[in-house]
Amino acid sequence: MNPDPDTPPLLEARGLAFARNDEPIFGPIDFALRHGEVVLMEGDNGSGKTTLLKVLSGLVEPSAGAVLLNGEPLTLARLSHQVALLGHLLGLKGELSPLQNLRFAIGLGGLRAGITPNQALLSVGLEGFEEVPLRQLSAGQKKRVALARLLLVPAALWLLDEPYANLDREGIALVNRLLEVHARRGGAALITSHGAYAYTSGTPRRIPLKAVA
């Protein structure tokens, strides 16, 4: 998809920095993510990738700078329907089934037109696991439930922290398919990686994140 130069970027970070107890963690960093783009945020362990995603998704406040969504400042009201975060902690409830977890997510983040929770679970290879308590699923199966959640909510911006972790080859291919479809319909994704990344559709733009010495 060719971005329209007059359309503001889906996500923009301006002079974004984060410090913990006056210890700088990352930044200041500037970058923009346009509709239809998949971008890789690369950095060593501890360089601040997870922290950056938390700042971009509004979970923690930056120490300096601003985050803009479609050219406007990030607000909590816009966050839940415009941004989907897939973190190390998947944000799923172990005592609920995949279907119940997905319905819970839809209640918070809304439902994309044209897809149901059952269809999303089928798409990620979890047919037959709809009603099993999540705690009985493997790490990769839980990750697939979190991927199904991405399919269901209408958020245009996906922030994915190490999305390939715990997935087998077929699961890695699944993530790539989801990213391709998402980008084709005008969404965008920022993916973190410490190097062992597996995105295979073309050559994604890479943004290096260096730990602040």
Ligand SMILES: Nc1ncnc2c1ncn2[C@@H]1O[C@H](COP(=O)(O)OP(=O)(O)OP(=O)(O)O)[C@@H](O)[C@H]1O
């Ligand atoms: N809750 C916390 N309290 C204190 N320090 C923290 C906390 N979370 C992270 N840090 C520190 O902040 C820095 C950045 O951590 P972060 O998890 O963002 O890095 P990362 O690039 O995602 O690392 P990795 O590749 O290992 O996942 C590290 O030095 C880490 O020790």
